[in-house]
Amino acid sequence: MEKKQILLVDDEPCILDMMVWYLAADSEIYGIFRAGSAEEAMEIIERGQIFLVVADVNMPGMSGLDLLSAIRSRYPHIKVILMTGDKSADVRDEVQKSCCLHFLEKPLEMKDLRRMIAEEIRKKDEGFHGTLKNIQLNDLIQLCCQAAINTAIRVSKGEKEGMIFIRDGEIAHAVCADHVGENAFYEILGWKSGRFETLGEIFIPDVSIAKNWHHLLMDAARRVDEVSDLTPRPPSLKGKGEQKFPLSVSGRGQGEGLIRVLIADDSSMMCKVLTEILSSDKNIEVVGTAKNGEEAIKRIEELSPDLITLDVNMPVMDGVTALKHIMIKKPRPVVVLSSATEVSQINAADFLRLGAVDFLNKPIRSKDMDVQRRQIIRSVRLAATAKMDNFRRMKEPKILPDKDQAASGDQLCKSIIVINSGPG
Numbered sequence: 001m002e003k004k005q006i007l008l009v010d011d012e013p014c015i016l017d018m019m020v021w022y023l024a025a026d027s028e029i030y031g032i033f034r035a036g037s038a039e040e041a042m043e044i045i046e047r048g049q050i051f052l053v054v055a056d057v058n059m060p061g062m063s064g065l066d067l068l069s070a071i072r073s074r075y076p077h078i079k080v081i082l083m084t085g086d087k088s089a090d091v092r093d094e095v096q097k098s099c100c101l102h103f104l105e106k107p108l109e110m111k112d113l114r115r116m117i118a119e120e121i122r123k124k125d126e127g128f129h130g131t132l133k134n135i136q137l138n139d140l141i142q143l144c145c146q147a148a149i150n151t152a153i154r155v156s157k158g159e160k161e162g163m164i165f166i167r168d169g170e171i172a173h174a175v176c177a178d179h180v181g182e183n184a185f186y187e188i189l190g191w192k193s194g195r196f197e198t199l200g201e202i203f204i205p206d207v208s209i210a211k212n213w214h215h216l217l218m219d220a221a222r223r224v225d226e227v228s229d230l231t232p233r234p235p236s237l238k239g240k241g242e243q244k245f246p247l248s249v250s251g252r253g254q255g256e257g258l259i260r261v262l263i264a265d266d267s268s269m270m271c272k273v274l275t276e277i278l279s280s281d282k283n284i285e286v287v288g289t290a291k292n293g294e295e296a297i298k299r300i301e302e303l304s305p306d307l308i309t310l311d312v313n314m315p316v317m318d319g320v321t322a323l324k325h326i327m328i329k330k331p332r333p334v335v336v337l338s339s340a341t342e343v344s345q346i347n348a349a350d351f352l353r354l355g356a357v358d359f360l361n362k363p364i365r366s367k368d369m370d371v372q373r374r375q376i377i378r379s380v381r382l383a384a385t386a387k388m389d390n391f392r393r394m395k396e397p398k399i400l401p402d403k404d405q406a407a408s409g410d411q412l413c414k415s416i417i418v419i420n421s422g423p424g
Helices: 013-026 038-047 064-074 089-096 110-122 137-146 182-189 213-230 268-279 293-303 319-329 345-353 369-383 402-408
Strands: 004-009 030-035 050-056 079-084 102-105 151-157 160-167 170-176 195-198 259-264 284-290 307-311 334-338 358-361
Touching: 004 013, 004 038, 004 110, 013 030, 013 110, 030 038, 038 050, 038 064, 050 064, 050 110, 064 079, 079 110, 102 110, 137 151, 137 160, 137 170, 137 182, 137 195, 137 213, 137 319, 160 182, 170 182, 170 213, 182 213, 213 319, 259 268, 259 293, 259 369, 268 284, 268 369, 284 293, 284 369, 293 307, 293 319, 307 319, 307 369, 319 334, 319 345, 334 369, 358 369
Parallel strands: 004 030, 004 050, 050 079, 079 102, 259 284, 259 307, 307 334, 334 358
Antiparallel strands: 151 160, 151 195, 160 170
């Protein structure tokens, strides 16, 4: 097998000599080229098959950052490690935004550089390279997080550009213009269209995001919903309106009145019981079953059911995670079914807050099955009339700081009014 080639770039000959001498110990696994400037480096790259470049940032003429930009645009497969002795905040910020593979500060720890290069050289070529079109950015992020990979996603829309960094399957950092962290992530997810590029495993400058990716995507979707609510819409013409989720049973014609239900439960016995119960009603059709949340999401794409019954505890993907995915990608009424001992009232409230229409106990043989059947059918038929366009994910309440509360001089309230509503 032909050895891979690396290129060392620095305008100081003594540093180049030191790196060549030290890295020569691994000459059996890679060859070494050297260049005293970025311009010379580009000439070498154009002539040969360079796998990895190690470059100084501060060089006369074309800088290391300029070299990285040129490599990214013309040879995106080449990996780049940047190094600098400049401690200034401006240079560090530029390097952090550059999307290099690694970033090292001078004076170099040569053993660290040698280890990084050896690790990259020994990595096996895995996976596919290609282009994805007509895919939503949040779908791409979900794929990366579910695969638990390390990568960065560069996103652009017109002159705007942002970066999302994923580490070990979690969103660790984001940057967009002057925004960093969660604000940058929400800014990028707020773009309705654009272009993206996955850059693979690169240097992550900082960990600025602590929330898990499910919560971030849900919150980003909520923010987009709120912006859409504030956008003026033209008045609809009578008779020419379009109903996004035609779930009302009463307004359907013959054959269209059936409520198409997907059952998600890891128990094949419970799937059978629920199928028998729901199919006993002439207005309900069970179109399929799924044994976990992940399979349920796939079946939703295939079957486009009107309503989903969702178990709480399932392998692979549980009910909470599945509900979040459903509400982001394919919003429709969800009725959560659980054993009485599985969840508390607090858990039930969490499901309703995330978008579930109703929360019921699973049927059990020790109770009157006819009563339970009527209750489940009634709840499913009622839930199917829910208008999903009216659903909004709850915002976290804003908590006033203690100083504001103290300054207000208000006394604690003696009573509170709670308003509750049914589905829809």
